[in-house]
Amino acid sequence: MPSDTQLNAIRTKVENGQRLSFEDGFYLDQHADLFTLGELANIVRERKNGQVTYYNVNEHLNPTNVCVYRCTFCAFRADLKSEKGFVMSDEQILHRAEECHSRGATELHIVGGLHHKLPYEWYLNIVKMIHEAYPEIHIKAWTAVEWDWFSRMTGRPTKELLAEMKDAGLGSLPGGGAEIFHPDIRTQICDYKADGEQWIRVHREAHELGLRSNATMLYGHIEKIEHRLDHLIRLRNLQDETGGFQTFIPLAFHPDNTRLSHIPKPSGLMDLRTMALSRLMLDNFPHIKAYWVMLGIKIAQTALSYGADDLDGTVVHETIYHAAGSDSPQELGVDEIKRLIKEAGRVPVERDTLYHEVIRENGTSWKQGRKLQLV
Numbered sequence: 001m002p003s004d005t006q007l008n009a010i011r012t013k014v015e016n017g018q019r020l021s022f023e024d025g026f027y028l029d030q031h032a033d034l035f036t037l038g039e040l041a042n043i044v045r046e047r048k049n050g051q052v053t054y055y056n057v058n059e060h061l062n063p064t065n066v067c068v069y070r071c072t073f074c075a076f077r078a079d080l081k082s083e084k085g086f087v088m089s090d091e092q093i094l095h096r097a098e099e100c101h102s103r104g105a106t107e108l109h110i111v112g113g114l115h116h117k118l119p120y121e122w123y124l125n126i127v128k129m130i131h132e133a134y135p136e137i138h139i140k141a142w143t144a145v146e147w148d149w150f151s152r153m154t155g156r157p158t159k160e161l162l163a164e165m166k167d168a169g170l171g172s173l174p175g176g177g178a179e180i181f182h183p184d185i186r187t188q189i190c191d192y193k194a195d196g197e198q199w200i201r202v203h204r205e206a207h208e209l210g211l212r213s214n215a216t217m218l219y220g221h222i223e224k225i226e227h228r229l230d231h232l233i234r235l236r237n238l239q240d241e242t243g244g245f246q247t248f249i250p251l252a253f254h255p256d257n258t259r260l261s262h263i264p265k266p267s268g269l270m271d272l273r274t275m276a277l278s279r280l281m282l283d284n285f286p287h288i289k290a291y292w293v294m295l296g297i298k299i300a301q302t303a304l305s306y307g308a309d310d311l312d313g314t315v316v317h318e319t320i321y322h323a324a325g326s327d328s329p330q331e332l333g334v335d336e337i338k339r340l341i342k343e344a345g346r347v348p349v350e351r352d353t354l355y356h357e358v359i360r361e362n363g364t365s366w367k368q369g370r371k372l373q374l375v
């Protein structure tokens, strides 16, 4: 650690578990080297989660890529009449859920496009039919942007829709659609869709209904450190209010096939610095995830020493970031995930979506163990 009075004051705060301010975060970004950031983030990581690194056995389902919005960073979406557009049938969706079940996955992560013509009931029915067929699979579905769209379509309040879908089998909300909350950036990259305040409101309502959720931040495009810190502090404020967030996932921008393809993708250095700064600023989030699909396996593994305590899961059938040029594999096997975690000097623990330990009798049959402590 260099002898720098302000940096030393920040270090003392981190060691004492005190909250870092916007100015502290800015100072760290401007003056701390990678190793200092990692060392500080690791203090928080090990205080909250010890040597454990979590993973889960999950699958992704994107029932349609047709989308009314045109986010500049998105390579996944398709126009209504585009040849690239698809809408999965009920049979295809149930087939995918069956595959998820037979592989012993504990979670189905469901997000997609906001289709111009499909009604809210189509989205509701997806949750209902999967839950009825496979009630043991946790359904983590629809980003805040989708919930906002459902409300615009139906004229009904988002909280009422969340409650209805919870009754139908919804287990929790994913953290997508957050991008960058600050309007100076948001209006340039994803104008028209739910803004930062609406995103926060949907998650507040979900938490009030007893649904847990995650949060994300898309970094490495046109935003600056000020916007990233603003984003993290808005999330921290909501977490102070509700305590409903489980995990924060920094998402590295992938430019291929997007309207921002002239911007290079973030470097490994930026990935690790963003991971560490997120861990330091989000002092009330129990978990920080290194999402290997976005980061690549090597950086995700390294991030376990830069604040991350979760590697996500087996994933399978990820299409959103692969469309934007992610060159990570479609799927990681459990043995490989465990090997990566152990090689990083951590202890692998399989969790379900709500951070209960998963106890496996064999590869595919499992039961829920104890609730893992959230600090």
Ligand code: SF4
Residues within 6 Å of the ligand: 067, 068, 069, 070, 071, 074, 075, 076, 077, 112, 113, 114, 145, 190, 193
């Ligand atoms: S990011 Fe989501 S909302 Fe934006 S264009 Fe892509 S699919 Fe649509």
